[in-house]
Amino acid sequence: MVFPVAQRWLLAALILAWVASAVSSSIDPYFLDVVMGVGVSVVLASSLNLINGFTGQFSLGHAGFMAVGAYTSAMLTTVVAPRLGWHPVLLQWVFFPLSLIAAGLLAAVAGLAVGAPSLRLKGDYLAIVTLGFGEIIRVVLQNMDMVGGARGLTGVPAYSNLFWTFGTAALTVYTVWALLNSTHGRGFLAVADDEVAAEAMGLDTTRYKITAFGIGAFFAGVAGGLYAHLKGYLNPGGFSFDKSIEIVVMVILGGMGRHAGVVFAAILLTLLPEGLRELGSRSVPNPFGGAAWSLDWIKEMRMILYSLMLIVLMLMRPQGLFHRSERRRRGA
Amino acid sequence: MTEFLQQLLNGVLLGAIYALIALGYTMVYGVLRFINFAHSDVFMLGAFVAWYSVEKLGLPTQSIGGGLAALLLSMSVCAVLGVVIEKLAYKPLRQRSTLTVLITAIGVSLLIQNVAQNSRLGFGPNPKAFPALFPSQQLHFGALTVSTHQLVVLGVALSLLGVLYWIVHHTRIGTAMRAVSFNATAASLVGINNDRIISFTFGLGSALAGAGGVLYAMNYPSIDPLMGTLPGLKAFVAAVLGGIGNLPGAALGGLLIGLVETFVSGTRLSTFRDAIAFGILIAILLFRPAGLLGKLKVEKV
Secondary structure, eight states, X not given: OOOOHHHHHHHHHHHHHHHHHHTGGGXXXXXXXXHHHHHHHHHHHXXXXXXXXXXXXXXXXHHHHHHHHXXXXXXXIIIIHHHHTOXXXXXXXXXXXXXXXXXXXXXXXXXXXXXXXXXXXXXXXXXXXXXXXXXXXXXXXXXXXXXXXXXOEEOOOOOOOHHHHHHHHHHHHHHHHHHHTSXXXXXXXXXXXXXHHHHHTTOOHHXXXXXXXXXXXXXXXXXXXXXXXXXXXXXXXXXSHHHHHHHHHHHHHHOTXXXXXXXXXXXXXXXXXXXXXXXXXXXXXXXXXXXXXXXXXXXXXXXXXXXXXXXXXXXXOTTXXXXXXXXXXXXX | OHHHHHHHHHHHHHHHHHHHHHHHHHHHHHHHOSOOTTHHHHHHHHHHHHHHHHHTSOOOSSOHHHHHHHHHHXXXXXXXXXXXXXXXXIXXXXXXXXXXXXXXXXXXXXXXXXXXXXXXTSSOSSOEEOOOOSOOOEEEETTEEEEHHHHHHHHHHHHHHHHHHHHHHHXXXXXXXXXXXXXXXXXXXXXXXXXXXXXXXXXXXXXXXXXXXXHHHHHSOEEOTTTTHHHHHHHHHHHHHHOTTOHHHHHHHHHHHHXXXXXXXXXXXXXXXXXXXXHHHHHHHHHOTTOSSOOOOOOOO
């Protein structure tokens, strides 16, 4: 069989994820945890990139969609799965992916619910509404006793492994890429470039915006499911505004509407805090003799550096760090 | 009935504070057309300046003079801060897209919050008890109990609203503000220095936010670096509810949000009080996007 280049890449990534997953038992668990976190981040950043980057909308509620997915799949695997009496292997390889799809679908419904009213809104208004939706989802989860409320949900089985996280990451990147390179996908870019002109050309801009929100939220939900089965514990506080900002920063740093840049930024920004934490636990020898200098302060500085980076980036290089002419929009 | 009146009073007080913050959002939106995310952190800093002036500078507590001094100090510090933020972060972005400015504003907000939370550079993450700035006493009107602090909040908020109205409608600079807000290009054509007006607007709005922070802290006497986020968001909702860019609208919106929130807190739905404001926001944007007092603008191509 002959596959086009992109499909071949996807297939290679999936096989690689499978192989990595097979040898993962020999990898240090902490390292494994960090690496799987990278996969989840890539899914989140790529899906938000579809909304914020390619379609030119501005969503600040991605953590909310993620929360919907996380809780959906966690409830399925902790409440429904034990009653089925399936073999654990079947649970991890058949039931878990099904629960991820369910998580994505429910998150997509939430995404459509946000997308529908937000059609009338632009820029900063849309940002606030999505932020509001995210907060509402968090407050509702906090008040639902069924899912543990503010105490959180514990005992989520650790079904996420390298195959599921990286397989999903590859699939997400591929889907977003393939979508945008289809005839249909050019509509998203047109909406981002000039909404009025797109409308004048006969494009149904509303439909494109809703679709972007739906698909973006779907993958955010799947990422939430992966996250839940990676951490084993869910807490509504973990899906706050800060989490949304974290994903937004990945998209902005990578350059809104760039595929590779955003993936790279997601990897970088997930590894960076771990690196800083590692660095913060060390100390450098004092060249003047005396006690060694502790690098403890680095840990505390993480969020300050993040926000400074955001401001400086916007002032100096609003197109993102990894901007090259990857996207041949004009003239093509 | 007493319970209702008591709740009404609490609602009006909370509403007055929201109104003070909402005015800052609405004024900045009027001249620059963007949401100043850092506004809620200026509000937080206002409370901390008052705390500092008592704890470190030794202003007397429980006294009218000391309380007013702390209030004025935090208003002035916040005004200066607002102007500085505008000059450093927003002014270089004057011609850029709304999105760029919005992201910068979020960055500034995060920066202030995180510096404030840092125990070396700022105040540290732990909540601090806010001192009683003004003489505190409980007054009884029939069955109704009112604290002197509540009276101070009401008095200060109303006088500030009055002063703001006077500035905007009866001074030269206020007229210039309205002109810039109406049409920035035309305003600069008739000789108004837009940059100066924008700075002034930021200073004025930030001073109001600072005052709001002090008043809020007097009523809920515990302050922490993240205390601004929720009141800030609700005040923003208030500004949108009233019609963003519209000053009386912001005051009205603040009052309504304060009342709704207080009455919801009194019912079984109290745990959802923080979600109510967003529910209102979404409903407003769906059914009357221009807000209660705003006029819908037709987009021309």
